[in-house]
Amino acid sequence: MIEVVLLGSAQDGGVPQVGCNCCIDLKQRYPVSIGLSDSDGGKHLFEATRNLGEQLRLWGVTEVDSVFLTHAHFGHVDGLGLFGKETMGVKGINLYCSKSMSSLIERTPNWSLLLTDGVFNLNSESEVKFPGVSIESLKIPHRSELSDMHAYLLRGDKTLLFLPDHDTWSETLEGKDIRTWLSDLGVDIALIDGTFMSEDELQNRDQSKIPHPPVKQTLQMLGQRQKGDPEIVFIHLNHTNPLCYDTNPVSSLGWKVGIEGMRFII
Numbered sequence: 001m002i003e004v005v006l007l008g009s010a011q012d013g014g015v016p017q018v019g020c021n022c023c024i025d026l027k028q029r030y031p032v033s034i035g036l037s038d039s040d041g042g043k044h045l046f047e048a049t050r051n052l053g054e055q056l057r058l059w060g061v062t063e064v065d066s067v068f069l070t071h072a073h074f075g076h077v078d079g080l081g082l083f084g085k086e087t088m089g090v091k092g093i094n095l096y097c098s099k100s101m102s103s104l105i106e107r108t109p110n111w112s113l114l115l116t117d118g119v120f121n122l123n124s125e126s127e128v129k130f131p132g133v134s135i136e137s138l139k140i141p142h143r144s145e146l147s148d149m150h151a152y153l154l155r156g157d158k159t160l161l162f163l164p165d166h167d168t169w170s171e172t173l174e175g176k177d178i179r180t181w182l183s184d185l186g187v188d189i190a191l192i193d194g195t196f197m198s199e200d201e202l203q204n205r206d207q208s209k210i211p212h213p214p215v216k217q218t219l220q221m222l223g224q225r226q227k228g229d230p231e232i233v234f235i236h237l238n239h240t241n242p243l244c245y246d247t248n249p250v251s252s253l254g255w256k257v258g259i260e261g262m263r264f265i266i
């Protein structure tokens, strides 16, 4: 049995977010992450967040065999150091990411030290096989100041897409509609970017500088869930997103909002 657990459902800053009162009473959400158990019990973590400790406890594991990274934005990588000698002190974990992300790791002193110390072995293969499941990376347009961005397709008996961040549907879909794009990729379960509910959600910030397709737009494109549609779950919620406390706009159409501990069998 291949199981995937949602270990974090929030955007990079988590919920509640530091320095903010708007979300202070909301249930805590960790920065986005998933855990995959292969059919031999191997444990594979996607993203290394600063809440790694809580996330491994939630998952019920104390060590992982490999770590996959989608891209270099802060919330997805700021837990890498926790594997090093100051904390877990583990060795020989396979760290999978793109060539551009690998090169950033090699060029960043704090991270290259983790390579020198043998904590991580870097690996940039675009397809990796584990017992009962293979992992494929898929390049996705997203702000690339530091590295490019790759979503992951986890293929067991079913296929799960992990797409926490992207800029716009028009760039990602390249002329297709969401259903066709997912069906061409063979996706049964899609964990997708639900950062903002609407395009004018941030009161004091220029939201155009942090583009994500608003959930409202995605829902408009999808409409009601039809027979044969994949399961779609919105993740990577910003602390300002009303879906953090009211999932009705999504669930009334037959889709889901991610929450820590959600499990998927693939």
Ligand SMILES: [Zn+2]
Pocket: 011, 012, 073, 075, 076, 164, 165, 236
């Ligand atoms: Zn992010």
Ligand SMILES: [Zn+2]
Pocket: 016, 017, 020, 021, 022, 023, 024, 239, 240
């Ligand atoms: Zn807030």
Ligand SMILES: [Zn+2]
Pocket: 071, 073, 142, 165
């Ligand atoms: Zn990002």
